[in-house]
Amino acid sequence: MAQKQQQASVHDLIVIGGSAGGxxxxxxxxxxxxxxxNAAVMVVVHVHSESPSILTEILNSAGKLPxxxxxxxxxxxxxxxxxAPPDYHLRVKPGYLQLTKGPRENHHRPAIDPLFRSAAQAYGRRVVAVVLTGMLDDGTAGLMAVKMRGGVxxxxDPDDAMYSSMPHSALENVDNIDYILPLSEIPSxxxxxxxxxxxxxQQSNLESDLAQSNMEAESGDLxxxxxxxxxxxxxxxxxxxEEGKMLRFKCHVGHAFGAxxxxxxxxxVLEEALWSAMRALQEKAMLSERMASKMRDRNLKLAAQQMEREAEAAKQRSQLIREVLEKGIEVK
Incomplete structure (x- = not known):
């Protein structure tokens, strides 16, 4: 793999990304x-940063490849x-691998997009990128980069995937997908x-321009x-x-997100804010009741009644928020 890129004649770098069900x-x-x-394979599966790195052991036991x-x-x-180990992005450089603790992408580290983008940048047409089952849209922007650099x-197939969101996102946003297959047909x-x-x-000028724009995300430029x-x-x-059909967002630090x-x-974030608001209202109600009790002990009836009204209002608002939260905030 360390030989010069122009000397290679086959698709000898395979990058695979998966999330839920991966x-x-x-x-x-x-x-x-x-x-x-006749290829090297790099794998990213979304895992929590504190998760033990057991995927290697699982895959070692499953197949013939080391x-x-x-x-x-x-x-x-x-x-x-x-x-890719937990809490590190896996990137491909010409001839070697790079691990970084760079900004999370799509709220993940490791994320799929950095692997796909870096492979496209380093190996161009030699790359085969595979998007498997998963939620939301990680892998789509990276797959676009692979296609724009001439890779496969x-x-x-979303109908075959345990979770269809990631495959659907790839199909909706990346033109000219080469193969849409059930899992059983992908190895062959x-x-x-x-x-x-x-x-x-040769790439069209438009593809080259878009590919270069996509690669800016790998270099950290905005x-x-x-x-x-x-x-x-x-x-x-x-x-x-805007990358082709896909809308993405990135901050100055480097955190990046599909829409x-x-x-x-x-x-x-909205759910966390609502829970915080409910807690604050409950605490206000409890404090108001405590103050009302103290005022009654001092025979301050009007002030106590005012505190009791404020406590009741806070309880009612807290209950409204609870009802909203219990109905759920869904994103499909």
């Missing part, structure tokens, strides 16, 4: 890959699977592609225009970026 899907996929696969947790600076070798896009196409010469067709929204991770201003992810996170 461990099961990856296990089934890896079972069907041959030991002599699987390891990616190490910073590690040389890329064909016939191996590299798994494979998406799990990866093997075929790993032995298929890359095409040397593109697009200022929006009226704030970053749910740090509170900074978000910039609005669906940002909407979901705004719902979380």
């Amino acid at each position: 461990v099961t899907a990856l296990t089934d996929l890896v079972k069907q890959l041959p030991a002599a696969l 699987v390891s947790t990616a190490q910073d600076g590690e040389a890329i070798e064909k016939g191996r699977i590299y798994v 896009a494979v998406v799990q 196409i990866l093997v075929t592609l790993a032995n298929t010469p890359t095409e040397n067709s 593109a697009g225009k200022p929006s009226t929204f704030t970053c749910p991770d740090c509170g900074g201003s978000l910039w609005e970026i 669906k992810t940002l909407l979901a996170m705004q719902s979380e």
Whole structure:
């Protein structure tokens, strides 16, 4: 893999992203890959930063290919699977891997988009990117970068996915997806592609311009225009970026979101704010009742009645908020 990029003639770098349901899907996929696969495989599955790194062990037990947790600076070798560790973005550089604790993307670290974008930037047409089951829209912008650099896009059929949101997002926003397949058919196409010469067709000027714009997200530069929204991770201003059909947002720190992810996170922020408001109202009611009791002890009846009215009003408002929360705030 360390040889010069122009000397390669096949799709020998496979990048795979999954979220909800991704461990099961990856296990089934890896079972069907041959030991002599003519490509290196990099994997990102959304995991909590405090989760134990057990995906490597699971995949090692499932298939024939050796699987390891990616190490910073590690040389890329064909016939191996590299798994992103918890709380680190996995990026591809020419000939080696890079781990970083850069800003979360789509509220995840590791996230799929940084892996896909960096692979597209480093290996262009040699890349095959696979989007598996998952929620919301991580992987879509990265898949777009892969296509714009001449790589191959494979998406799990949404009807076959345990969670269809990520595949749907890819299909809705990325033009000319090469393969839309049930999970059972993806391993065989990866093997075929790993032995298929890359095409040397020239990108259109529009594709080149869009690809360069997409790569700016990898370099940390801000593109697009200022929006009226704030970053749910740090509170900074978000910039609005149009990439083909997709709308994305990024702050100065580097947190980045697809529109669906940002909407979901705004719902979380709204819910937290409502719980805080309900708590404040309940505390106001309790304090008002306490003050009313003290006033009655001092025979201050009118003041006590006023405090009791304020306590009752706070209770009623708190109950209204509880009813809203119990109905749920949904993002589909």
